[in-house]
Amino acid sequence: MRRPRIAKPALRDIFDRHEGRLIHKVDHYFPIYERHFERFRGTAPTILEIGVAQGGSVEMWHAYFGRGTTTVGLDIEPRSATLARPGRRSHVVIGDQGDPDVLRRIAAEHGPFDIILDDGSHRAEHQLILLDTLWDELTEDGVLLVEDLHTDYWPNYGGGHLRPGTFIERIKPLLDDINAFNSREDSFQPTRWTSTLTGIHVYDSVVVLERGKHQPFTTSMAGRPSFDTVNGLPVSEAISDEHQARMAEMNTPARRIRRAVLNPGLVVDGVRRRVQRHG
Ligand SMILES: C[S@@+](CC[C@H](N)C(=O)[O-])C[C@H]1O[C@@H](n2cnc3c(N)ncnc32)[C@H](O)[C@@H]1O
Secondary structure, eight states, X not given: OOOOOOOOOOHHHHHHHOOSSXXXXXXXXXXXXXXXXXXXXXXXXXXXXXXXXXXXXXXXXXXXXXXXXXXXXXXXXXXGGGGOBGGGTEEEEESOTTOHHHHHHHHHHHOOEEEEEEOSOOOHHHHHHHHHHHGGXXXXXXXXXXXXXXXXXXXXXXXXXXXXTSHHHHHTTHHHHTTGGGOOOTTSOOOHXXXXXXXXXXXXXXXEEEEXXXXXXXXXXXXXXXXXXXXXXXXXXXXXXXXXXXXXXXXXXXHHHXXXXXXXXXXXXXXXXXXXXXX
């Protein structure tokens, strides 16, 4: 007998009911996590979290993503090592996230990662090292989330509005990189980011970068034209032969009757247009 599907609890509910190790999160991050991480639930993802602290978030990720999830935590605090549970796919590495060799070692041992979440030092120089060192250690459709970027605006973290060297300033040129296939200028050409970055999401204190195979965009058509020109060209020139053949199929009497039954308003529109065209 088929078991009834039980809805998975939202991350915020898991957090609110959590009685394990301490977690400390900014409240508005929950819908952001949910939006970008939900698709990994039940897929046994591998997650690298920089910043283990008391170990609470690691427990939360296991509860959220479900069976088979692997978490790898990195922390500079040696006591965090006692929180590892390798038998339960929960690893902790002790090291400095500002050291690219540490990041490379973790990637070699535990990567690639479906999700990389930076909740560590919150220092821009470390976030930049992370971006450059670990971007290629994400899976093909992996996600990098850097949080607590309010520090990019705080002087005691070396931050400030439009201050060169912050993570936020580093992300801004990526808005162009992701569009570089559309360039018509020799001086602006695709980069490694253009072909691997499919989305940039910016929130208060959080940036999410989505990795994926990115190629110059393609277009497709569906349906039938309303007028005798499309994009200023006659239908025969503007619409591919393949789609014109599909349009011919759409015009068979049976298909027209089906459309009229399903949507009588379309028939009225069509008659109105014909009357307008022929006076
Ligand atoms: C905000 S806490 C992490 C909170 C945890 N993710 C949670 O939600 O419960 C930040 C952690 O980053 C660690 N940290 C600070 N600087 C670091 C560095 N350079 N490399 C690695 N970890 C660092 C701290 O020891 C601290 O445990």
